[in-house]
Amino acid sequence: MNTILKLLEDNANLTPAQLAVMCGKETGDIKKLIKEYEANGVIVGYKTLVDWDKTDREYVSALIEVKITPQRDRGFDRVAEKIYNYPEVQSLYLMSGGYDLCVLIEGKTMKEVAYFVAQKLATIEEVVSTATHFVLRKYKDKGVVYGVEEIDERGNCN
């Protein structure tokens, strides 16, 4: 039932009882369904979207393009595993096109990110090259627009 997944993807705060009402189902059935999704890895976790720019936390994020030499038999997976095990790596994708892996990372300072690239990423044997792009501003993430106050401009008309 993709509807439940879509609703939860948009708002993980919805309770099973609320989801049941919205979809015309029994709360017990929804609970069971969510348990199943969690057990078989369809639902992999719940997080909160935070606009850190509104806090005093100092951080930088960067997107790193990585070219690698695939390993015999194991393709990109082994290298990917080496990279995603670093806790500073937020996201990792295998890409089509001009480079192989796209690494999204977060660090306290630019220096820290630079250190990660130079000392950890570039030193992996299969990594051929890297190109680091620092994020200047986050406009939208996970479907949510950041930094813009939503104003209901609809006129009361009818």
Added chain:
Amino acid sequence: MFDYSSVLSHTVTNLKKSGIRKFFDLLDGRKDVIGLTVGQPDFVTPWHIREAGIESLQKGKTYYTSNAGMPELRAEICSYLKRRFALSYLPEETVVTVGGSEAIDLAIRSVTDPGDEIIIPTPSFVCYEPIARLCGGVPVIVKTTVEDRFKLTPEALRAAITPKTKMLVLPYPNNPTGAILTKEELEGIAEVLRGTNILVLSDEIYAEMTYGRQHVSIASLDGMWERTIITSGFSKSYAMTGWRMGYLAAPKPLAEQMLKIHQYAIMCAPTTSQFAAIEALKNGDEDIAMMVGEYDRRRRFVYQGFQDIGVDVFEPEGAFYIYPEIGKFGLDADTFCDKLLNEYKCAIVPGTAFGEGGERFARVSYAYSIKHIEEALNRIEAFVKTLK
């Protein structure tokens, strides 16, 4: 000092200011209020539809169209009415209007001579009565009741008919109650009208917003097509309120006369909006399904929400409104809504804004996010707890 009262039309000055306008005026500039008042979708017009409007501007299509609307749009309207509601109209039996509102205006104006009676079930949208009055017509109000789930009954209709009856306004799916009429119920209405000379203005602006069953137009019943003017539009179904796009469909002898008024008063509906509307009709069916699915989930949510906080309410089957009965808390609708607004910073519209019969009710729009609805329900709950 110019004496304006000496120059203004008495018909106009005697029109009552709409109750809904009065209430909305109270909300103006109030930023601290969380409201469930808005009678329009919270979705933005789907991008492909906006893009069609933009493209028409980029290509310099800034001319008037023919009075009745672009031929391609009228053909698409006919195809849509056939596809969705099994209604057969020819393009020349349609007029593209400035919103459904203009279509309603044309329908009433084209048939009403002074003294003609127009039957208007209430609660309903606020425009029918004043338009009838502007033509010298006599509005005959038929109050529907919660016991009948705010459906017009054949008995009530029969009792309201006189030799002067010209037209019945059929406002279903209904704003503000969320009531609909099923095919069987429409058949009962049709049976009263067959053999009379009475026309029907079927305001089907919310036709796409029905839940659990497909909307049926009275024009699709035997002997009804020839006496029915359908008014509808793009505002609700495609989230296009600001484009001001509506239309009417009616037998040619009626459509021709309505087109005359439209031609003199309006010339033609906005061209940019007509291009967008063509795109909506051609490729917008999925958008409707998506939005209606979302409204349905909110409808269930808000319906359960009112039950949970102990407010009597019947399950709405159409539009995007729910109509809770707040009368049992001992306050009339205006006082209830006023106190809720001023003491609990939550706005819902008193039922009295929609004509007679709304004294114990309020209109709640669920064209809002679940989070917003939840917060508003919390405030309503806090308020009604003080009244029990």
